Amino acid sequence: SKPKILVARAIFLDIIDQLRTKFDVEVNEYDDIWTQDELILHLQGKQGALITSSEKIDAKLLKACPELRAVCTLAVGYNNIDVAACTAQGVLVTNAPNVLTETTADLGFALMMATARRIGESERFLREGLWRQWDIGFFAGQDIHGATLGILGMGRIGQAIAKRGSHGFGMPVIYHNRSRLALEIEQQLNARYVSKEELLQQSDHLIITVPYSPEVHHFIGQPELAMMKPTATLTNIARGGIIDEVALVEALRTHQIAAAGLDVFEGEPHIDPDLLSVPNIVLTPHIGSASLKTRHAMANLAAQNLLAILDPNSTPQPLTALNVEVLGIKRN
Ligand code: GLV
Ligand code: GLV
Structure with a gap:
């Protein structure tokens, strides 16, 4: 069976379609504002999460989601993610530098x-x-x-x-x-x-x-x-x-x-x-990266990271990992 992932906010349909070719995808398609408990609930059984700056990934959430292996944010900033806690639990984290x-x-x-x-x-x-x-x-x-x-x-x-x-x-x-x-x-x-x-x-x-x-x-x-x-x-x-x-x-x-x-x-x-x-x-309401072209590129980079990490046929090859040491690779 395909790996299960959560797309925590509504994003571009062409990217969702691409993710569906490899994953069993749950999307927050009405873009509901979830509480932390609701986010944890939706993450149950998921191996991957495509998130934004709005979702908080902390130690408590990680403990409650033991199957999670990849957290891919479409933002460049990742102060909403406890990267050390992810590393401790073997969860790869990627962000979206360069494209924005x-x-x-x-x-x-x-x-x-x-x-x-x-x-x-x-x-x-x-x-x-x-x-x-x-x-x-x-x-x-x-x-x-x-x-x-x-x-x-x-x-x-x-x-x-x-x-x-x-x-x-x-x-x-x-x-x-x-x-x-x-x-x-x-x-x-x-x-x-x-x-x-x-x-x-x-x-x-x-x-x-x-x-x-x-x-x-x-x-x-x-x-x-x-x-x-x-x-x-x-x-x-x-x-x-x-x-x-x-x-x-x-x-x-x-x-x-x-x-x-x-x-x-x-x-x-x-x-x-x-x-x-x-x-x-x-x-202005946090619109730094808000051009259509760039928002698409950010979501796409997060999706490509998920595809590269959760591909069952190869070793994970994230494009922009923040904690590659999870893979046993030493960072330089
Ligand atoms: C936006 O603030 C971002 O971190 O991508
Ligand atoms: C973001 O890409 C930065 O390094 O400023």
């Missing part, structure tokens, strides 16, 4: 531009019928071209944003990362490595693209915001918990920084009402 890099960099750049040029605020003004006359300071914001672009977290997405800023908009690029890039890559991107303090002090537009981990929880709080220029903008497309939202609201209200753009929130999809009450902020 350029699309997410596009959104980050767009959000930064919308923030700097006050596009959200001015659109609300127009829609509300408030446009009567011109004046010299009318929605005057900050330039993007030639301004210093700061990047916190220089992974694939950070580098793709650096390329846009440097090559497209003539922006000097500075970055901070756990480890410094190779000199050759720094030169290609025209990017200069700086300390966290210098990044905060010198950036005109600071974009956060660092993956979430407990070490970066509230990495940007009141002391950090106080180091930024009053004309600076702050854009976050990584994970909400990296910014202390209470401190951010205060910094925006007191014009300690000029504006912020957020695609991610600490308690999403719940939004702190204080964020909604601040005019100088652009808010």
